[in-house]
Amino acid sequence: MTQLGERFREAREARGISISEASTATRILPRYLQAIEAGDVASLPGDVYARGFVRNYAQLLGLPAEEMVALYRKERGEPTAPIKIVPAAVPPRTRSCLIPSFFVTFFTVLLLLAAVYVVLNWTGMLTPPQTAEGSTPTAIPATPTTFPTPTDPPPDAIQSPLPPTPSPPQPTIDPLAPTPAPEIPTPDLSATPSAPVVVQAFVANDQTSQGSWFTVNADGVPAFNQLLRSGQSQTWSGQQEIFLNIGDISVVQLLLNGQNVAGFPGAVKGVPRRLTCTASGCN
Incomplete structure (x- = not known):
């Protein structure tokens, strides 16, 4: 029996708890509790589940949970020192030989513009249209656009006034009518039954x-x-x-x-x- 199992067994017997009662309280199978007390770590499930079993069992018996987990890891043969994370080395960036230089890009764009100019000139799109000899362009006279202007009404005309806007009717209050009393909330008087x-x-x-x-x-x-x-x-x-x-x-x-x-x-x-x-x- 290991030190971990001996401490668990002594604490359980001191409290008068059986394996089946501890299994009911912690919801851990009895065979796993017996394996912990016997120090048979090979019979336990994965490391994550085993550490959870040790922590829950220690809390039930009033033992320091983290100390018992550390003792379990020590008996299992796991390292207790924290894992150091070393950043990976980043290789230096090298300039690719496929990246074009500034001069190559400039001359490439210049050649493309020259090719576009030659094609447009050859198709005649850059030449202005020519008119026939002796022909005079005919000017088209502009037609003035007239807009309607408002006319003033004659001085003897009588404008009809707008009808007045009717005001909403006011409610009539009877001075002899009794004033309703305000509502008073009724408290809830239902009793709560006590535990028998x-x-x-x-x-x-x-x-x-x-x-x-x-x-x-x-x-x-x-x-x-x-x-x-x-x-x-x-x-x-x-x-x-x-x-x-x-x-x-x-x-x-x-x-x-x-x-x-x-x-x-x-x-x-x-x-x-x-x-x-x-x-x-x-x-």
């Missing part, structure tokens, strides 16, 4: 004990999963039932709806117990 199942746990102030581990489900929903130390207390409530898995009942006093539960605290130290509490009792 209330469980209280008290851990005795014992200097020789570290406390007791509690796993609690209220109405099938996980409500608590951690260690209650000496002098601490916790209360859970539910509508139907509350399931409790207590690691050491010798230091725990349990109350159901304010009444003591029989068998608590226990007479033998280190004895775990599972029970389900409803409104009628715990068993």
Whole structure:
């Protein structure tokens, strides 16, 4: 057994948790938890999943998660030093021999312009049209364009005034009509039903004990999963039932709806117990 597995096994046994209970709490298969405690890293899945299993198992047992992951990597034989990233060397840029120089580009453009000029001159597109001898161009007289001008009305004409714009009718207010009272919101007086199942746990102030581990489900929903130390207390409530898995009942006093539960605290130290509490009792 390796140091990693020994620390996990001692922490689990100190809290009175079995492999199956730890598997239910962490959702890790029992064979993987047994492989971690046995130091059989070859039976674990990939490295990413294995580190997640170690971290979750350590959090359940109250162990330092990062320290346990580092111990796992050390036993697996992986390097713990950070990986250094070295930038790749960039080769110097060389000028390609295919890039034309300025003079080659200039003379190429000049030759293209000369070729275009020769083609246009040969096709006659650059020669202005010639008129026949003795012919005189006929001038076309411009026709003036007339625009309508506004005429002033005769002085004796009477312009009809525009009809006045009717004003909107004003609402009439009866001074004798009663004024309606403002509406007052009615408060919601519906009562909220209280939880019928209330469980209280008290851990005795014992200097020789570290406390007791509690796993609690209220109405099938996980409500608590951690260690209650000496002098601490916790209360859970539910509508139907509350399931409790207590690691050491010798230091725990349990109350159901304010009444003591029989068998608590226990007479033998280190004895775990599972029970389900409803409104009628715990068993």
